[in-house]
Amino acid sequence: MTxxxxxxxQAILAAAKEEFLEKxxxxxxxxxxxxxxxxxxxxLHYYFxxxxxxxxxxxxxxxxxxxxxxxxxxxxNSKPFKERMQEALELHFNALKANPRLxxxxxxxxxxxxxxxxxIKNVVGTFxxxxxxxxxxxxxxxxxxxxxxxxxxxxxxxxxxxxxVFPFIVKPVFETATGLNxxxxxxxxxxxxRENIEIIMRRLTPHKQ
Amino acid sequence: MTxxxxxxxQAILAAAKEEFLEKxxxxxxxxxxxxxxxxxxxxLHYYFxxxxxxxxxxxxxxxxxxxxxxxxxxxxNSKPFKERMQEALELHFNALKANPRLxxxxxxxxxxxxxxxxxIKNVVGTFxxxxxxxxxxxxxxxxxxxxxxxxxxxxxxxxxxxxxVFPFIVKPVFETATGLNxxxxxxxxxxxxRENIEIIMRRLTPHKQ
DNA sequence: ATTTTTATTAACAAGATTGTTAATACCCCA
DNA sequence: TGGGGTATTAACAATCTTGTTAATAAAAAT
Numbered sequence: 001m002t003x004x005x006x007x008x009x010q011a012i013l014a015a016a017k018e019e020f021l022e023k024x025x026x027x028x029x030x031x032x033x034x035x036x037x038x039x040x041x042x043x044l045h046y047y048f049x050x051x052x053x054x055x056x057x058x059x060x061x062x063x064x065x066x067x068x069x070x071x072x073x074x075x076x077n078s079k080p081f082k083e084r085m086q087e088a089l090e091l092h093f094n095a096l097k098a099n100p101r102l103x104x105x106x107x108x109x110x111x112x113x114x115x116x117x118x119x120i121k122n123v124v125g126t127f128x129x130x131x132x133x134x135x136x137x138x139x140x141x142x143x144x145x146x147x148x149x150x151x152x153x154x155x156x157x158x159x160x161x162x163x164x165v166f167p168f169i170v171k172p173v174f175e176t177a178t179g180l181n182x183x184x185x186x187x188x189x190x191x192x193x194r195e196n197i198e199i200i201m202r203r204l205t206p207h208k209q
Numbered sequence: 210m211t212x213x214x215x216x217x218x219q220a221i222l223a224a225a226k227e228e229f230l231e232k233x234x235x236x237x238x239x240x241x242x243x244x245x246x247x248x249x250x251x252x253l254h255y256y257f258x259x260x261x262x263x264x265x266x267x268x269x270x271x272x273x274x275x276x277x278x279x280x281x282x283x284x285x286n287s288k289p290f291k292e293r294m295q296e297a298l299e300l301h302f303n304a305l306k307a308n309p310r311l312x313x314x315x316x317x318x319x320x321x322x323x324x325x326x327x328x329i330k331n332v333v334g335t336f337x338x339x340x341x342x343x344x345x346x347x348x349x350x351x352x353x354x355x356x357x358x359x360x361x362x363x364x365x366x367x368x369x370x371x372x373x374v375f376p377f378i379v380k381p382v383f384e385t386a387t388g389l390n391x392x393x394x395x396x397x398x399x400x401x402x403r404e405n406i407e408i409i410m411r412r413l414t415p416h417k418q
Numbered sequence: 419a420t421t422t423t424t425a426t427t428a429a430c431a432a433g434a435t436t437g438t439t440a441a442t443a444c445c446c447c448a
Numbered sequence: 449t450g451g452g453g454t455a456t457t458a459a460c461a462a463t464c465t466t467g468t469t470a471a472t473a474a475a476a477a478t
Contacts, residue, residue: 008455026235027321030436040457045437108317111381112236124386155404158376166371169378172320177333195364199412207416217425239466249427254467425474434465444455 011037021101068095074134081142093193100168148204163196220246230310277304283343290351302402309377357413372405
Protein backbone atom coordinates (compact mmCIF):
# COMPACT_ATOMS: atom_id res chain seq x y z
CA MET A 1 0.00 0.00 0.00
CA THR A 2 2.42 2.69 -1.11
CA UNK A 3 1.45 6.23 -1.89
CA UNK A 4 1.34 5.69 -5.60
CA UNK A 5 -1.16 2.94 -5.51
CA UNK A 6 -3.71 4.45 -3.18
CA UNK A 7 -4.11 7.52 -5.34
CA UNK A 8 -4.65 5.62 -8.55
CA UNK A 9 -6.81 2.95 -7.04
CA GLN A 10 -9.02 5.61 -5.50
CA ALA A 11 -9.12 7.53 -8.76
CA ILE A 12 -10.24 4.40 -10.58
CA LEU A 13 -12.94 3.71 -8.01
CA ALA A 14 -14.24 7.26 -8.20
CA ALA A 15 -14.30 7.25 -11.99
CA ALA A 16 -15.92 3.82 -12.02
CA LYS A 17 -18.67 4.92 -9.67
CA GLU A 18 -19.38 7.90 -11.86
CA GLU A 19 -19.43 5.84 -15.05
CA PHE A 20 -21.49 2.96 -13.67
CA LEU A 21 -24.04 5.26 -12.06
CA GLU A 22 -24.32 7.27 -15.24
CA LYS A 23 -24.44 4.58 -17.90
CA UNK A 24 -25.07 1.30 -16.12
CA UNK A 25 -22.95 -1.82 -16.33
CA UNK A 26 -23.60 -2.47 -20.01
CA UNK A 27 -23.04 1.10 -21.07
CA UNK A 28 -19.90 1.59 -19.02
CA UNK A 29 -16.51 1.17 -20.73
CA UNK A 30 -13.41 0.17 -18.79
CA UNK A 31 -11.29 2.25 -21.14
CA UNK A 32 -13.47 5.25 -20.49
CA UNK A 33 -13.21 4.72 -16.73
CA UNK A 34 -9.43 4.46 -16.95
CA UNK A 35 -9.24 7.59 -19.03
CA UNK A 36 -11.43 9.54 -16.62
CA UNK A 37 -9.25 8.33 -13.77
CA UNK A 38 -6.12 9.41 -15.64
CA UNK A 39 -4.52 5.97 -15.77
CA UNK A 40 -3.81 3.48 -18.52
CA UNK A 41 -6.48 0.87 -18.86
CA UNK A 42 -3.97 -1.83 -18.02
CA UNK A 43 -3.79 -0.26 -14.55
CA LEU A 44 -7.48 -0.77 -14.14
CA HIS A 45 -7.09 -4.45 -14.78
CA TYR A 46 -4.09 -4.50 -12.47
CA TYR A 47 -6.08 -3.32 -9.46
CA PHE A 48 -9.38 -4.90 -10.41
CA UNK A 49 -8.96 -8.07 -12.37
CA UNK A 50 -12.19 -7.69 -14.35
CA UNK A 51 -14.95 -5.22 -15.10
CA UNK A 52 -17.26 -7.44 -13.10
CA UNK A 53 -15.08 -7.22 -10.02
CA UNK A 54 -14.91 -3.46 -10.24
CA UNK A 55 -18.65 -3.27 -10.65
CA UNK A 56 -19.29 -5.57 -7.73
CA UNK A 57 -17.16 -3.34 -5.53
CA UNK A 58 -19.10 -0.20 -6.47
CA UNK A 59 -22.43 -1.93 -6.15
CA UNK A 60 -21.78 -3.27 -2.70
CA UNK A 61 -20.39 0.02 -1.44
CA UNK A 62 -23.49 1.91 -2.48
CA UNK A 63 -26.38 -0.45 -1.80
CA UNK A 64 -26.59 0.37 1.90
CA UNK A 65 -27.96 3.86 1.38
CA UNK A 66 -31.31 2.81 -0.02
CA UNK A 67 -33.14 1.99 3.18
CA UNK A 68 -31.25 4.51 5.29
CA UNK A 69 -33.40 6.55 7.62
CA UNK A 70 -36.32 4.20 7.63
CA UNK A 71 -34.25 1.47 9.19
CA UNK A 72 -32.63 3.68 11.82
CA UNK A 73 -35.88 5.15 13.02
CA UNK A 74 -37.57 1.80 13.42
CA UNK A 75 -34.79 0.18 15.40
CA UNK A 76 -34.90 2.80 18.14
CA ASN A 77 -38.18 3.07 19.95
CA SER A 78 -39.40 6.33 21.46
CA LYS A 79 -41.74 9.19 20.61
CA PRO A 80 -45.25 8.75 19.19
CA PHE A 81 -45.66 6.78 15.99
CA LYS A 82 -46.50 9.66 13.70
CA GLU A 83 -43.52 11.68 14.82
CA ARG A 84 -41.21 8.80 14.18
CA MET A 85 -42.81 8.26 10.82
CA GLN A 86 -42.19 11.85 9.92
CA GLU A 87 -38.58 11.59 11.01
CA ALA A 88 -38.11 8.40 9.00
CA LEU A 89 -39.44 10.07 5.88
CA GLU A 90 -37.13 13.04 6.38
CA LEU A 91 -34.01 11.01 7.02
CA HIS A 92 -34.74 8.71 4.14
CA PHE A 93 -35.50 11.54 1.76
CA ASN A 94 -32.31 13.35 2.70
CA ALA A 95 -30.25 10.22 2.25
CA LEU A 96 -31.64 9.97 -1.26
CA LYS A 97 -31.01 13.64 -1.91
CA ALA A 98 -27.37 13.07 -1.07
CA ASN A 99 -27.24 10.12 -3.50
CA PRO A 100 -29.85 10.96 -6.09
CA ARG A 101 -28.70 8.54 -8.77
CA LEU A 102 -28.58 5.46 -6.58
CA UNK A 103 -32.15 4.23 -6.83
CA UNK A 104 -32.24 4.15 -10.60
CA UNK A 105 -28.81 2.54 -10.66
CA UNK A 106 -29.86 -0.31 -8.38
CA UNK A 107 -33.15 -0.90 -10.09
CA UNK A 108 -31.65 -0.80 -13.54
CA UNK A 109 -28.90 -3.31 -12.75
CA UNK A 110 -31.14 -5.74 -10.94
CA UNK A 111 -33.74 -5.58 -13.70
CA UNK A 112 -31.16 -6.15 -16.45
CA UNK A 113 -29.52 -9.20 -14.92
CA UNK A 114 -31.50 -10.51 -11.98
CA UNK A 115 -29.59 -13.79 -11.94
CA UNK A 116 -26.50 -11.84 -10.95
CA UNK A 117 -27.98 -10.53 -7.74
CA UNK A 118 -29.10 -13.63 -5.94
CA UNK A 119 -26.88 -12.35 -3.11
CA ILE A 120 -29.30 -9.58 -2.28
CA LYS A 121 -31.97 -12.17 -1.74
CA ASN A 122 -30.50 -12.83 1.67
CA VAL A 123 -29.49 -9.27 2.51
CA VAL A 124 -32.74 -7.59 1.61
CA GLY A 125 -34.84 -10.57 2.58
CA THR A 126 -33.83 -10.82 6.21
CA PHE A 127 -33.40 -7.08 6.62
CA UNK A 128 -36.81 -6.19 5.25
CA UNK A 129 -38.38 -9.04 7.16
CA UNK A 130 -37.29 -7.77 10.53
CA UNK A 131 -38.04 -4.15 9.60
CA UNK A 132 -41.57 -5.07 8.64
CA UNK A 133 -42.05 -7.00 11.86
CA UNK A 134 -41.02 -4.02 13.96
CA UNK A 135 -43.14 -1.67 11.91
CA UNK A 136 -46.21 -3.85 12.18
CA UNK A 137 -45.80 -4.11 15.90
CA UNK A 138 -45.53 -0.34 16.28
CA UNK A 139 -48.46 0.20 13.96
CA UNK A 140 -50.69 -2.11 15.98
CA UNK A 141 -49.73 -0.31 19.16
CA UNK A 142 -50.37 3.17 17.73
CA UNK A 143 -53.59 1.86 16.32
CA UNK A 144 -54.90 0.62 19.64
CA UNK A 145 -54.20 3.95 21.27
CA UNK A 146 -56.21 5.63 18.53
CA UNK A 147 -53.25 7.58 17.18
CA UNK A 148 -53.60 6.16 13.68
CA UNK A 149 -55.95 3.99 11.65
CA UNK A 150 -55.16 0.38 10.76
CA UNK A 151 -52.76 -0.38 7.91
CA UNK A 152 -50.45 -3.21 6.82
CA UNK A 153 -46.76 -2.57 7.31
CA UNK A 154 -45.85 -3.67 3.76
CA UNK A 155 -48.51 -1.39 2.34
CA UNK A 156 -47.29 1.57 4.36
CA UNK A 157 -43.67 0.88 3.51
CA UNK A 158 -44.43 0.77 -0.21
CA UNK A 159 -46.38 4.02 0.13
CA UNK A 160 -43.37 5.67 1.73
CA UNK A 161 -40.90 4.32 -0.79
CA UNK A 162 -43.08 5.23 -3.76
CA UNK A 163 -43.41 8.83 -2.66
CA UNK A 164 -39.82 9.31 -1.59
CA VAL A 165 -37.95 7.37 -4.25
CA PHE A 166 -39.92 8.00 -7.41
CA PRO A 167 -39.05 11.69 -7.82
CA PHE A 168 -35.36 10.80 -7.88
CA ILE A 169 -35.97 8.10 -10.45
CA VAL A 170 -37.79 10.36 -12.89
CA LYS A 171 -35.43 13.25 -12.29
CA PRO A 172 -33.43 12.61 -15.48
CA VAL A 173 -36.59 12.17 -17.53
CA PHE A 174 -38.07 15.33 -16.13
CA GLU A 175 -34.93 17.32 -16.76
CA THR A 176 -34.60 15.99 -20.29
CA ALA A 177 -38.21 16.79 -21.04
CA THR A 178 -38.27 20.26 -19.54
CA GLY A 179 -34.68 21.39 -19.90
CA LEU A 180 -34.80 22.50 -16.27
CA ASN A 181 -32.35 21.47 -13.58
CA UNK A 182 -34.22 20.43 -10.46
CA UNK A 183 -31.26 21.01 -8.19
CA UNK A 184 -31.14 24.72 -8.89
CA UNK A 185 -34.89 24.99 -8.38
CA UNK A 186 -33.94 25.12 -4.76
CA UNK A 187 -37.43 24.81 -3.33
CA UNK A 188 -38.45 21.75 -5.28
CA UNK A 189 -36.96 19.05 -3.06
CA UNK A 190 -37.92 20.79 0.16
CA UNK A 191 -41.46 21.11 -1.11
CA UNK A 192 -41.55 17.51 -2.24
CA UNK A 193 -40.44 16.22 1.14
CA ARG A 194 -43.14 18.22 2.90
CA GLU A 195 -45.74 16.95 0.46
CA ASN A 196 -44.75 13.34 1.11
CA ILE A 197 -45.00 13.82 4.85
CA GLU A 198 -48.35 15.51 4.45
CA ILE A 199 -49.67 12.63 2.39
CA ILE A 200 -48.54 9.95 4.80
CA MET A 201 -49.89 11.86 7.79
CA ARG A 202 -53.25 12.18 6.12
CA ARG A 203 -53.18 8.53 5.24
CA LEU A 204 -52.61 7.57 8.87
CA THR A 205 -54.71 10.07 10.78
CA PRO A 206 -58.20 9.04 11.84
CA HIS A 207 -60.60 11.81 10.77
CA LYS A 208 -63.99 12.56 12.16
CA GLN A 209 -66.10 13.06 9.05
CA MET B 210 -45.08 -6.29 -48.77
CA THR B 211 -45.09 -9.95 -49.73
CA UNK B 212 -46.05 -12.74 -47.40
CA UNK B 213 -42.50 -13.67 -46.59
CA UNK B 214 -41.43 -10.28 -45.49
CA UNK B 215 -44.29 -9.42 -43.15
CA UNK B 216 -43.77 -12.53 -41.08
CA UNK B 217 -40.06 -12.04 -40.59
CA UNK B 218 -40.29 -8.30 -40.08
CA GLN B 219 -42.93 -8.82 -37.43
CA ALA B 220 -40.90 -11.56 -35.80
CA ILE B 221 -37.89 -9.25 -35.63
CA LEU B 222 -39.96 -6.45 -34.14
CA ALA B 223 -41.44 -8.73 -31.51
CA ALA B 224 -38.07 -10.17 -30.56
CA ALA B 225 -36.53 -6.70 -30.51
CA LYS B 226 -39.22 -5.38 -28.19
CA GLU B 227 -38.66 -8.26 -25.83
CA GLU B 228 -34.87 -7.83 -25.86
CA PHE B 229 -34.85 -4.05 -25.53
CA LEU B 230 -37.41 -4.06 -22.73
CA GLU B 231 -35.51 -6.76 -20.91
CA LYS B 232 -31.93 -5.59 -21.28
CA UNK B 233 -32.04 -2.01 -22.46
CA UNK B 234 -30.35 -0.62 -25.54
CA UNK B 235 -26.80 -1.23 -24.36
CA UNK B 236 -27.48 -4.75 -23.16
CA UNK B 237 -29.41 -5.79 -26.24
CA UNK B 238 -27.58 -7.68 -29.00
CA UNK B 239 -28.76 -7.60 -32.59
CA UNK B 240 -27.54 -11.16 -33.07
CA UNK B 241 -29.56 -12.27 -30.09
CA UNK B 242 -32.65 -10.52 -31.44
CA UNK B 243 -32.21 -12.15 -34.83
CA UNK B 244 -31.79 -15.54 -33.24
CA UNK B 245 -34.89 -15.13 -31.09
CA UNK B 246 -36.79 -14.07 -34.20
CA UNK B 247 -35.54 -17.11 -36.07
CA UNK B 248 -33.81 -15.19 -38.85
CA UNK B 249 -30.20 -14.62 -39.84
CA UNK B 250 -28.79 -11.43 -38.41
CA UNK B 251 -28.23 -10.12 -41.91
CA UNK B 252 -32.00 -10.08 -42.29
CA LEU B 253 -32.28 -7.82 -39.30
CA HIS B 254 -30.03 -5.30 -40.99
CA TYR B 255 -31.95 -5.74 -44.20
CA TYR B 256 -35.24 -4.61 -42.70
CA PHE B 257 -33.80 -2.21 -40.15
CA UNK B 258 -30.60 -0.63 -41.36
CA UNK B 259 -29.12 -0.20 -37.88
CA UNK B 260 -29.66 -1.18 -34.26
CA UNK B 261 -30.51 2.45 -33.60
CA UNK B 262 -33.28 2.46 -36.17
CA UNK B 263 -34.79 -0.70 -34.75
CA UNK B 264 -34.64 0.74 -31.27
CA UNK B 265 -36.21 4.01 -32.32
CA UNK B 266 -39.11 2.11 -33.82
CA UNK B 267 -39.76 0.15 -30.62
CA UNK B 268 -39.35 3.21 -28.45
CA UNK B 269 -41.79 5.32 -30.38
CA UNK B 270 -44.36 2.56 -30.57
CA UNK B 271 -44.40 2.13 -26.81
CA UNK B 272 -43.97 5.61 -25.37
CA UNK B 273 -47.62 6.54 -25.73
CA UNK B 274 -48.82 4.25 -22.96
CA UNK B 275 -47.16 6.09 -20.09
CA UNK B 276 -49.64 8.90 -19.58
CA UNK B 277 -52.67 6.88 -20.68
CA UNK B 278 -55.70 7.23 -18.51
CA UNK B 279 -54.69 10.46 -16.88
CA UNK B 280 -54.73 12.26 -20.20
CA UNK B 281 -58.05 10.82 -21.35
CA UNK B 282 -59.86 11.68 -18.18
CA UNK B 283 -58.68 15.27 -18.13
CA UNK B 284 -59.59 16.04 -21.70
CA UNK B 285 -63.24 15.16 -21.20
CA ASN B 286 -65.06 17.22 -18.61
CA SER B 287 -67.94 15.82 -16.60
CA LYS B 288 -68.57 14.30 -13.17
CA PRO B 289 -67.18 15.72 -9.94
CA PHE B 290 -63.45 16.17 -9.60
CA LYS B 291 -62.78 13.38 -7.15
CA GLU B 292 -64.68 10.85 -9.23
CA ARG B 293 -62.69 11.77 -12.28
CA MET B 294 -59.50 11.59 -10.28
CA GLN B 295 -60.39 8.10 -9.17
CA GLU B 296 -61.16 7.07 -12.72
CA ALA B 297 -57.87 8.54 -13.94
CA LEU B 298 -55.93 6.57 -11.35
CA GLU B 299 -57.72 3.37 -12.30
CA LEU B 300 -57.26 3.78 -16.05
CA HIS B 301 -53.64 4.75 -15.65
CA PHE B 302 -52.89 1.91 -13.27
CA ASN B 303 -54.51 -0.62 -15.58
CA ALA B 304 -52.59 0.70 -18.56
CA LEU B 305 -49.39 0.11 -16.59
CA LYS B 306 -50.53 -3.31 -15.51
CA ALA B 307 -50.93 -4.22 -19.17
CA ASN B 308 -47.39 -2.95 -19.90
CA PRO B 309 -45.53 -3.44 -16.66
CA ARG B 310 -42.00 -3.14 -18.04
CA LEU B 311 -42.52 0.11 -19.90
CA UNK B 312 -41.82 2.65 -17.17
CA UNK B 313 -38.44 1.23 -16.24
CA UNK B 314 -37.56 0.87 -19.91
CA UNK B 315 -38.29 4.52 -20.66
CA UNK B 316 -36.57 5.85 -17.60
CA UNK B 317 -33.52 3.68 -18.08
CA UNK B 318 -33.01 4.71 -21.69
CA UNK B 319 -33.53 8.41 -21.11
CA UNK B 320 -31.24 8.38 -18.10
CA UNK B 321 -28.48 6.52 -19.97
CA UNK B 322 -28.37 8.78 -22.99
CA UNK B 323 -30.44 11.90 -22.48
CA UNK B 324 -28.91 13.63 -25.49
CA UNK B 325 -30.60 11.05 -27.68
CA UNK B 326 -34.08 11.98 -26.60
CA UNK B 327 -34.27 15.67 -27.27
CA UNK B 328 -37.28 14.75 -29.39
CA ILE B 329 -39.37 14.02 -26.34
CA LYS B 330 -38.70 17.54 -25.13
CA ASN B 331 -41.35 18.75 -27.53
CA VAL B 332 -43.73 15.83 -27.19
CA VAL B 333 -43.80 15.65 -23.41
CA GLY B 334 -43.30 19.36 -22.98
CA THR B 335 -46.36 20.56 -24.83
CA PHE B 336 -48.46 17.58 -23.80
CA UNK B 337 -47.73 17.91 -20.10
CA UNK B 338 -48.11 21.66 -20.30
CA UNK B 339 -51.66 21.49 -21.57
CA UNK B 340 -52.55 18.63 -19.22
CA UNK B 341 -51.33 20.61 -16.23
CA UNK B 342 -53.30 23.65 -17.37
CA UNK B 343 -56.50 21.68 -17.57
CA UNK B 344 -55.83 19.99 -14.25
CA UNK B 345 -55.12 23.26 -12.47
CA UNK B 346 -58.28 24.77 -13.86
CA UNK B 347 -60.36 21.84 -12.65
CA UNK B 348 -58.64 21.86 -9.28
CA UNK B 349 -59.39 25.53 -8.74
CA UNK B 350 -63.00 24.95 -9.61
CA UNK B 351 -63.40 21.95 -7.30
CA UNK B 352 -61.60 23.91 -4.66
CA UNK B 353 -64.00 26.84 -4.80
CA UNK B 354 -66.98 24.57 -4.45
CA UNK B 355 -65.38 23.08 -1.33
CA UNK B 356 -65.05 19.60 -2.84
CA UNK B 357 -61.29 19.46 -2.27
CA UNK B 358 -58.53 21.43 -0.59
CA UNK B 359 -56.03 23.54 -2.53
CA UNK B 360 -53.11 21.86 -4.29
CA UNK B 361 -50.77 22.55 -7.22
CA UNK B 362 -51.44 20.53 -10.34
CA UNK B 363 -47.75 19.53 -10.75
CA UNK B 364 -47.63 18.40 -7.13
CA UNK B 365 -50.77 16.33 -7.49
CA UNK B 366 -49.62 14.83 -10.77
CA UNK B 367 -46.31 13.77 -9.26
CA UNK B 368 -48.17 12.26 -6.32
CA UNK B 369 -50.28 10.20 -8.67
CA UNK B 370 -47.38 9.09 -10.82
CA UNK B 371 -45.22 8.18 -7.82
CA UNK B 372 -47.88 5.97 -6.33
CA UNK B 373 -48.98 4.34 -9.57
CA VAL B 374 -45.68 3.91 -11.38
CA PHE B 375 -43.23 3.06 -8.63
CA PRO B 376 -44.57 -0.40 -7.81
CA PHE B 377 -44.01 -1.45 -11.42
CA ILE B 378 -40.49 -0.09 -11.37
CA VAL B 379 -39.44 -2.01 -8.29
CA LYS B 380 -41.26 -5.15 -9.34
CA PRO B 381 -38.08 -6.84 -10.63
CA VAL B 382 -36.15 -5.86 -7.53
CA PHE B 383 -38.89 -7.09 -5.27
CA GLU B 384 -39.19 -10.36 -7.12
CA THR B 385 -35.44 -10.92 -7.13
CA ALA B 386 -35.24 -10.16 -3.43
CA THR B 387 -38.17 -12.27 -2.33
CA GLY B 388 -38.30 -14.96 -4.96
CA LEU B 389 -42.03 -14.33 -5.25
CA ASN B 390 -43.90 -13.58 -8.45
CA UNK B 391 -46.21 -10.62 -7.94
CA UNK B 392 -48.42 -11.53 -10.86
CA UNK B 393 -49.54 -14.79 -9.29
CA UNK B 394 -50.20 -13.05 -5.98
CA UNK B 395 -53.44 -12.15 -7.63
CA UNK B 396 -54.65 -9.69 -5.02
CA UNK B 397 -51.51 -7.56 -4.88
CA UNK B 398 -52.17 -5.25 -7.80
CA UNK B 399 -55.84 -4.85 -7.01
CA UNK B 400 -54.95 -3.96 -3.45
CA UNK B 401 -52.28 -1.55 -4.54
CA UNK B 402 -54.63 0.31 -6.85
CA ARG B 403 -57.19 0.72 -4.07
CA GLU B 404 -54.50 1.96 -1.71
CA ASN B 405 -53.37 4.58 -4.21
CA ILE B 406 -56.90 5.83 -4.68
CA GLU B 407 -57.41 5.91 -0.93
CA ILE B 408 -54.26 7.98 -0.44
CA ILE B 409 -55.11 10.53 -3.10
CA MET B 410 -58.68 10.87 -1.85
CA ARG B 411 -57.44 11.51 1.67
CA ARG B 412 -54.93 13.98 0.32
CA LEU B 413 -57.68 15.93 -1.44
CA THR B 414 -60.59 15.73 0.95
CA PRO B 415 -61.14 18.60 3.41
CA HIS B 416 -61.53 17.07 6.87
CA LYS B 417 -63.23 18.63 9.82
CA GLN B 418 -60.80 18.03 12.62
C1' DA C 419 -41.07 -16.23 -70.61
C1' DT C 420 -38.12 -12.89 -69.38
C1' DT C 421 -36.93 -9.11 -66.90
C1' DT C 422 -36.96 -6.67 -62.67
C1' DT C 423 -37.53 -6.23 -58.08
C1' DT C 424 -37.51 -8.13 -53.49
C1' DA C 425 -35.96 -11.52 -50.02
C1' DT C 426 -32.38 -14.42 -48.13
C1' DT C 427 -28.02 -16.38 -47.09
C1' DA C 428 -23.15 -17.08 -45.92
C1' DA C 429 -19.06 -15.11 -45.61
C1' DC C 430 -16.48 -11.33 -44.51
C1' DA C 431 -14.66 -6.75 -42.55
C1' DA C 432 -13.92 -2.98 -39.26
C1' DG C 433 -13.92 -1.55 -34.95
C1' DA C 434 -14.66 -1.76 -30.24
C1' DT C 435 -13.85 -3.89 -25.84
C1' DT C 436 -12.01 -6.66 -22.41
C1' DG C 437 -8.18 -8.71 -20.81
C1' DT C 438 -2.97 -10.31 -20.93
C1' DT C 439 1.96 -10.08 -21.04
C1' DA C 440 6.59 -8.99 -20.97
C1' DA C 441 9.55 -5.41 -20.17
C1' DT C 442 10.69 -1.38 -17.35
C1' DA C 443 10.58 1.96 -13.59
C1' DC C 444 9.96 2.77 -8.84
C1' DC C 445 10.25 2.16 -3.88
C1' DC C 446 11.43 0.14 0.49
C1' DC C 447 14.33 -2.21 3.50
C1' DA C 448 18.37 -4.84 4.90
C1' DT D 449 23.86 -0.37 -2.63
C1' DG D 450 21.50 -3.90 -4.26
C1' DG D 451 17.68 -7.19 -4.13
C1' DG D 452 12.73 -8.16 -3.93
C1' DG D 453 8.59 -6.75 -4.38
C1' DT D 454 5.17 -3.41 -6.27
C1' DA D 455 3.61 -0.18 -9.82
C1' DT D 456 3.34 1.20 -14.58
C1' DT D 457 3.47 1.11 -19.45
C1' DA D 458 2.99 -0.12 -24.34
C1' DA D 459 1.96 -3.45 -27.24
C1' DC D 460 -0.65 -7.28 -28.30
C1' DA D 461 -4.48 -10.86 -28.60
C1' DA D 462 -9.14 -12.80 -28.50
C1' DT D 463 -13.53 -12.18 -28.79
C1' DC D 464 -17.72 -9.85 -29.59
C1' DT D 465 -20.60 -6.81 -32.15
C1' DT D 466 -22.36 -4.23 -35.69
C1' DG D 467 -22.74 -3.72 -40.27
C1' DT D 468 -21.66 -4.88 -45.44
C1' DT D 469 -21.45 -7.37 -49.69
C1' DA D 470 -21.79 -10.33 -53.40
C1' DA D 471 -24.08 -14.21 -54.84
C1' DT D 472 -28.52 -16.72 -55.05
C1' DA D 473 -33.42 -17.71 -54.61
C1' DA D 474 -38.06 -16.31 -54.85
C1' DA D 475 -41.74 -13.39 -56.31
C1' DA D 476 -43.80 -9.87 -59.17
C1' DA D 477 -44.35 -7.43 -63.20
C1' DT D 478 -44.47 -6.83 -68.17
